[in-house]
Amino acid sequence: MTHLNQETIALHTGQTVDPITKSRAVPLYQTTSYVFDDTEHAASLFKLQASGYLYSRNANPTNAVFEERLAALEDGVAGFAVSSGQAAILIAILTLAQAGEEIVATNALYGGTYTLFSKTLPRFGVTVRFVEGTNLQEVEAAINEKTRAVFTETIGNPSLQIADIEALATIAHRHDVPLVVDNTFATPYLSKPLTFGADIVVHSTTKFIGGHGTSLGGAIIDGGTFEWKAPRFKTFIEPNELIGDRSFVEAAGEKAFITKARFELGHDLGATLSPFNAWLFIQGLESLAVRVRQHVVNAQAVAEFLVQHDQVEWVNYPTLPENNQLHLVEKYLPKGAGSIFSFGIKGGLEAAKAFINNVELLSHVANVGDSKSLVIHPASTSHSRLTAEQQLASGVTPGLIRLSIGLEDIEDIKNDLTQALQKATNAVGVLK
Numbered sequence: 287m288t289h290l291n292q293e294t295i296a297l298h299t300g301q302t303v304d305p306i307t308k309s310r311a312v313p314l315y316q317t318t319s320y321v322f323d324d325t326e327h328a329a330s331l332f333k334l335q336a337s338g339y340l341y342s343r344n345a346n347p348t349n350a351v352f353e354e355r356l357a358a359l360e361d362g363v364a365g366f367a368v369s370s371g372q373a374a375i376l377i378a379i380l381t382l383a384q385a386g387e388e389i390v391a392t393n394a395l396y397g398g399t400y401t402l403f404s405k406t407l408p409r410f411g412v413t414v415r416f417v418e419g420t421n422l423q424e425v426e427a428a429i430n431e432k433t434r435a436v437f438t439e440t441i442g443n444p445s446l447q448i449a450d451i452e453a454l455a456t457i458a459h460r461h462d463v464p465l466v467v468d469n470t471f472a473t474p475y476l477s478k479p480l481t482f483g484a485d486i487v488v489h490s491t492t493k494f495i496g497g498h499g500t501s502l503g504g505a506i507i508d509g510g511t512f513e514w515k516a517p518r519f520k521t522f523i524e525p526n527e528l529i530g531d532r533s534f535v536e537a538a539g540e541k542a543f544i545t546k547a548r549f550e551l552g553h554d555l556g557a558t559l560s561p562f563n564a565w566l567f568i569q570g571l572e573s574l575a576v577r578v579r580q581h582v583v584n585a586q587a588v589a590e591f592l593v594q595h596d597q598v599e600w601v602n603y604p605t606l607p608e609n610n611q612l613h614l615v616e617k618y619l620p621k622g623a624g625s626i627f628s629f630g631i632k633g634g635l636e637a638a639k640a641f642i643n644n645v646e647l648l649s650h651v652a653n654v655g656d657s658k659s660l661v662i663h664p665a666s667t668s669h670s671r672l673t674a675e676q677q678l679a680s681g682v683t684p685g686l687i688r689l690s691i692g693l694e695d696i697e698d699i700k701n702d703l704t705q706a707l708q709k710a711t712n713a714v715g716v717l718k
């Protein structure tokens with residue numbers, strides 16, 4: 287069968303049933319190394335002249351199934367699974383940019399990405415120019431001859447700003463620069479950035495893909511369509527002695543980017559995904575569609591419930607009628623906008639703290655995309671390394687509460703929110 291649909295891909299792609307054991311489930315290859323046929327075979331593997339496994343820091347058969355399946359779900363040509371979402375972003379960016387070069391990033395980002403870009407990358411000589419993602423002129427004006435990537439998130443965190451991926455890709459491509467999109471909050475079930483012109487997708491698979499809050503992991507997916515050209519991408523097209531004096535484009539064609547990422551930084555930095563976590567993420571992918579569908583139904587119900595609640599000041603969920611980005615939601619997230627969103631409670635910071643201290647069913651944790659409903663106060667946690675100004679730029683106000691709505695019974699979630707809102711209001715004495 288040549289064409290498979292999403293939910294079938296999630297269950298089958300990437301696995302060839304092992305001819306000896308006939309194992310139906312994908313086997314867990316918990317191994318570091320692979321037996322070479324002879325010295326010539328070993329040498330050709332080391333120079334990327336033969337395909338096959340060498341050492342699990344570079345590639346592993348269980349990881350390979352996960353990589354191929356996730357790449358297929360994203361409409362990409364290949365993937366590289368790494369130890370965390372942070373590692374995926376770091377490796378993707380450093381495969382494109384080196385010291386003295388720059389990237390342009392929209393400013394409504396995951397807190398860890400924001401500090402990676404604002405603090406750590408500059409220590410290695412890579413400058414990140416932050417721009418307001420909704421201001422396309424500002425995005426274009428920030429690109430110069432040193433720029434090596436434009437970076438954004440499908441659904442910005444925690445402001446829930448929706449990226450206009452097609453417009454950002456057009457701008458990036460006008461300057462021969464790839465667009466990199468963090469698709470963690472949407473998952474390929476809700477949106478596929480590569481089909482709108484993005485070139486590279488990154489994921490924290492820790493979230494919805496794992497789905498059960500058990501495992502850290504990340505992935506980079508190569509769209510395979512970007513044309514690597516001088517002068518920006520010499521390291522892709524010049525001969526490299528590591529791979530037998532060929533360039534990455536010659537050696538790997540449309541998979542040049544992901545091959546370079548795996549072969550250079552994957553090999554040198556060692557932020558590899560453990561095969562056991564890859565195996566768990568394969569289980570996660572199998573049920574991704576049904577889980578995300580229910581996450582969206584529950585989140586929509588909670589958002590509507592909060593909108594009409596007296597003790598709630600505002601609710602920011604992309605599909606609510608008052609959202610000014612509805613046209614982008616329709617285009618990029620037609621099946622829903624995920625289950626992570628925010629609201630403001632009457633009574634500001636103190637009421638927000640009291641609310642979080644009084645939830646019983648919801649868990650107060652630094653995570654999102656779990657099957658269990660989660661809550662956090664970003665200003666004092668995930669975004670606390672940002673200055674007050676940077677917090678506001680990424681949409682984090684002092685009274686903002688972020689929810690990640692899980693798969694519990696919707697009435698139970700609402701009951702917990704009701705009692706916690708009541709206790710918060712009692713605590714700060716705000717009148718209705």
Ligand SMILES: *Cc1c(COP(=O)(O)O)cnc(C)c1O
Pocket residue numbers: 370371372373396398399439443468470471489490491492493502503504654
């Ligand atoms: C969690 C997250 C990350 C970082 O991923 P880790 O797996 O925690 O390293 C990056 N981007 C987004 C949008 C995230 O939610």
